[in-house]
Amino acid sequence: MLVKDVIEKIGLKPLTGETGVNKELAGAYICDLLSWVMAHGKKGDAWITVQTHSNIVAVAVLLELSCIIMPEEVEVEEDTLNKAEEEGIAILQSGLSSYSIAKELCRIGIE
Numbered sequence: 860m861l862v863k864d865v866i867e868k869i870g871l872k873p874l875t876g877e878t879g880v881n882k883e884l885a886g887a888y889i890c891d892l893l894s895w896v897m898a899h900g901k902k903g904d905a906w907i908t909v910q911t912h913s914n915i916v917a918v919a920v921l922l923e924l925s926c927i928i929m930p931e932e933v934e935v936e937e938d939t940l941n942k943a944e945e946e947g948i949a950i951l952q953s954g955l956s957s958y959s960i961a962k963e964l965c966r967i968g969i970e
Contacts, residue, residue, distance in 0.1 A: 860884055860969060862926045862949050865905070869963040871928065871951040874940055879949030884925040887964050889957045893918050900924060905964065907957045911935045916942045926950070930957040 863880035866873060873880065885903030890896045891910050900906060902923040907930060908915060916939060919927055926949040929935060935950055943950045953960055964970070 860967070862905075862951075865926075865964070865967065865969065866951060868967045869953070869960070871953050874929070874935055874950045874952050875943045875948070878944045879926055879947050882925045882949070884969060887961055887969055888924075889961060897921065905969070907960055909933050909957075911939055913939045913942045915939065916946050916948050919943075919948045920946050924948070928953060928960055930955060930960055 862882050862884050865884050883903055884905050886901060888900045888904045889907040891908050893914055896906060896918055900922045904924050905926050905928055906919060906924050907928045915927055929952045932952060932954050940950060
């Protein structure tokens, strides 16, 4: 399923416009520790995190993640959004908790 389909199906807000929305989304990973995500995240995962520093974009690029999802309407630093747009990484926002986002992803077939 494409990132843009997930945006529509679970009501995510794209903070980076159309950037990265045509990437394939294959799974999800929830973690706020960058080094742990680097060790355990997988290509094509949506990464759910409350981290907002621009280093999240570097991790997403390194692992070829499909997108980054911010739970609970976490605000993202402007520098991070600009870096994500440069690197082609979609940053999305939701009012739901990380757990509820994961449940919604499972509901639409993403595990």
